[in-house]
Amino acid sequence: MRLSPCTKPTGTGLSVVLGTKEPVMAIRFSLLCGLASAIAHRRFGQQTEALQPLWEDMSLGSDLRFGPLSPNTVHLCVDMQTLFAERTDWHVPWLERVLPAVTRLAEAGRERTVFTRFVPPERPEDAVGAWRRYYAHWRDMTGERLDPRLIQLVPPLSDLAPPAIVVDKAYYSPFHEPSFRQALARLQADTLVISGGETDVCVLATVMDAVDAGYRVILAGDALCSVSDESHDAILQHFGSRFSHQIEVAPTEEILDRWRAL
Numbered sequence: 052m053r054l055s056p057c058t059k060p061t062g063t064g065l066s067v068v069l070g071t072k073e074p075v076m077a078i079r080f081s082l083l084c085g086l087a088s089a090i091a092h093r094r095f096g097q098q099t100e101a102l103q104p105l106w107e108d109m110s111l112g113s114d115l116r117f118g119p120l121s122p123n124t125v126h127l128c129v130d131m132q133t134l135f136a137e138r139t140d141w142h143v144p145w146l147e148r149v150l151p152a153v154t155r156l157a158e159a160g161r162e163r164t165v166f167t168r169f170v171p172p173e174r175p176e177d178a179v180g181a182w183r184r185y186y187a188h189w190r191d192m193t194g195e196r197l198d199p200r201l202i203q204l205v206p207p208l209s210d211l212a213p214p215a216i217v218v219d220k221a222y223y224s225p226f227h228e229p230s231f232r233q234a235l236a237r238l239q240a241d242t243l244v245i246s247g248g249e250t251d252v253c254v255l256a257t258v259m260d261a262v263d264a265g266y267r268v269i270l271a272g273d274a275l276c277s278v279s280d281e282s283h284d285a286i287l288q289h290f291g292s293r294f295s296h297q298i299e300v301a302p303t304e305e306i307l308d309r310w311r312a313l
Contacts, residue, residue: 115301117267120309125240126156126164127261129225129247129254131208134169134201140192143248145276150205152274152303153246157211159307164215165234166204167225169253171197223256226264242267244306246274251282258290262297270300 131153135143157164172178173194175186186193203209204217218231225231243266247254254275261268270290277283290298 115269115299115305115309117299120244120269120306120313121242121267122313123239124160124163124242124244124310124313125235125238126160126244126246127225127257128153128157128164128166128208129245129257130167130169130249131205131247132168132201133203133205134192134197135248136205137201139201140189143276143278146205146248149246149248149274149276150208152271154207155303155307156244156246156271156274157208157215159310161211162214163238164211165225165231165238166208166212166215166217167231167247167253167257168202168204168217168219169223170194170202170219170221172221223253224260225257226260240266242269244269244271244310246271246303248276249283250275250277251279251286252277255286258298262294268298269306270298271303271306272300274303 131146131150135141136146157166171189171193172182172186175183175190175193178186190196202219204212216234218225218228218234220228220231243261245254245258245261245268254270258268258270270287272287275283277286287300291300
């Protein structure tokens with residue numbers, strides 16, 4: 052089994068950017084339990100049935116239960132790049148499947164959409180700490196070997212910026228990047244509608260940092276993707292069971308209906 056393209060380096064905290072020192076062992080344990088449950092459910096409970104999105108068939112807060120969207124809502128689209136759409140070592144097969152939903156969100160709020168792009172270093176030696184080991188493994192995905200066009204957003208998202216904002220990031224979460232925090236400040240953001248991928252890596256890191264920063268966090272359940280169905284489902288289950296006061300999961304159309312009502 053190959054490693055996920057966005058596997059977190061050992062010992063890295065989710066909230067390091069905000070300076071918090073809360074251990075993440077409880078989160079990891081909960082994720083493992085959720086993952087085991089999701090695998091058992093899929094393998095033994097639904098062998099002959101079409102799989103439904105987890106936010107639809109489980110009680111994960113599949114509506115916007117904290118009221119209308121704020122006028123200061125921002126759509127944050129995580130790493131919808133050619134790098135993951137094409138058959139690279141980091142290919143996410145069902146990115147294409149969620150692209151229509153992501154596009155609808157971005158088109159509905161072009162001037163309030165922020166796209167992030169994951170940009171590897173030129174060489175493994177240019178990375179810091181455990182990231183050097185990570186990129187030594189994924190050397191073909193470093194800048195010196197990577198076709199620069201793969202960093203670009205996938206069409207038609209690439210046509211929406213500008214006015215949409217594009218922020219490049221070196222790590223899973225964009226909150227490490229001053230330009231990202233400055234963009235949210237300029238937009239006076241207080242609510243983040245999050246789409247993109249991967250649910251269990253870059254989206255996960257982004258969501259946790261957004262929660263720590265105090266944003267209202269809304270996940271567009273049908274606009275998220277991952278290389279692993281089981282891990283994707285486990286993450287959504289974890290958010291619903293442990294972060295129900297801080298994270299909402301809703302379908303794209305419901306979010307758009309609320310956004311149009313502003």
